[in-house]
Amino acid sequence: MLHLRMIIPSDRTDAVVRIVERTVGTTHLAVLPGAARIPEGDIVLCDVAREAGDELLHELRQLGIDKDGSIAVENIDLSLSDRADLAEEEAPGEAADAVLWEQLSEATHEESTLTITYCAFMIVATMIAACGVVLDNAILIVGAMAVGPEFGPLAGVCTAVVRRAPKLAARSLVALLVGFAAAMVATTVFTLVMDALGLFHHGMLDKPRPNTSFIWQPDLFSFVVALLAGVAGVLSLTSAKSGALVGVAISVTTVPAAANAAVALGYGEFGQMWGSMEQLLLNLFGIMLAGVVTLLGQKLLWRTQRGHWRRAAPKV
Structure with a gap:
């Protein structure tokens, strides 16, 4: 699993949330309105199966989040969560075969x-x-x-x-x-x-x-x-x-x-x-x-x- 920490301009938070929600293999979505200061915006957190990560990052970059906000990606070494297990099962392919091009x-x-x-x-x-x-x-x-x-x-x-x-x-x-x-x-x-x-x-x-x-x-x-x-x-x-x-x-x-x-x-x-x-x-x-x-x-x-x-x- 991967953990995404994003700073989103407030006018694009809803669009980002919709992208995350419709991406199969995502879970643990959290939104912190107005929490970011430099740059100003909302903080959005989520976990995503590695095999679904590249497509999610591609869509986020199409919204310009990498230019007007930020996207940080971390590998999760241990995740004790049934929801995380389900997200990995639903995601297409196998994590070992997935390539994160970014x-x-x-x-x-x-x-x-x-x-x-x-x-x-x-x-x-x-x-x-x-x-x-x-x-x-x-x-x-x-x-x-x-x-x-x-x-x-x-x-x-x-x-x-x-x-x-x-x-x-x-x-x-x-x-x-x-x-x-x-x-x-x-x-x-x-x-x-x-x-x-x-x-x-x-x-x-x-x-x-x-x-x-x-x-x-x-x-x-x-x-x-x-x-x-x-x-x-x-x-x-x-x-x-x-x-x-x-x-x-x-x-x-x-x-x-x-x-x-x-x-x-x-x-x-x-x-x-x-x-x-x-x-x-x-x-x-x-x-x-x-x-x-x-x-x-x-x-x-x-x-x-x-x-x-x-x-x-x-x-x-």
């Missing part, structure tokens, strides 16, 4: 914004991966994958394509490009510093590395894994199962590929550098392709389910 856009907007913190995470993750590739240490590679924040901008690109949001697409692509560029430049310098300290040396990159050599040797399996990771990542976002994102992060070779390219550049190993860049681009493309297709599939599936439900619903 929530997805907001989440990807935040995660795909280029910030100092985002760049710091990218740089640190790539430096950890650099240690992993030089030492041929798979544990460090996995740790670097988990630290890397690159899936946020990737999800932003996918969402922007499906929702036709060019600003979000541009913001996400800038975050991706600048983030990886900054991380690779910093890691190249890091490599030279570590070499000067005697902790890295050229021979460590040339010797056999059975645990990490796949990073600069892309193949068809790299693309297949990227596709599967893209599907899993988008599903974890749209279904609010964020725990799956950790698994997605450690299954794709993006940060390690950038790290190996940076280390190889530092030592003039251009063959390994280009192989790593191919691996990086292959993974990025695979994730974005799978993410877009998954979102389009979810959009089509939910639209079909909702259409069946509307045709089957009794006429009031």
Whole structure:
């Protein structure tokens, strides 16, 4: 269930109440006339089943509530109410299959914004991966994958394509490009510093590395894994199962590929550098392709389910 807290201009409160009342899957409606001060208006509270939330939010935005008032949405972790149980039963579809497009856009907007913190995470993750590739240490590679924040901008690109949001697409692509560029430049310098300290040396990159050599040797399996990771990542976002994102992060070779390219550049190993860049681009493309297709599939599936439900619903 979702909880909605709205500030409504007084002249539109009745219209909002009617929308909430006729939306199947809503309950616990409360109206507090004149309770809001900034902006002035009425406060309307209600709970709605997740699978009915997107349609309700769409209708509220058509009334301009997001512009002249406010709409806040919270996930309800626990609701002990027979009415809430009934609302969830009446709502079409299953909560796990429902996509809240407004929530997805907001989440990807935040995660795909280029910030100092985002760049710091990218740089640190790539430096950890650099240690992993030089030492041929798979544990460090996995740790670097988990630290890397690159899936946020990737999800932003996918969402922007499906929702036709060019600003979000541009913001996400800038975050991706600048983030990886900054991380690779910093890691190249890091490599030279570590070499000067005697902790890295050229021979460590040339010797056999059975645990990490796949990073600069892309193949068809790299693309297949990227596709599967893209599907899993988008599903974890749209279904609010964020725990799956950790698994997605450690299954794709993006940060390690950038790290190996940076280390190889530092030592003039251009063959390994280009192989790593191919691996990086292959993974990025695979994730974005799978993410877009998954979102389009979810959009089509939910639209079909909702259409069946509307045709089957009794006429009031």
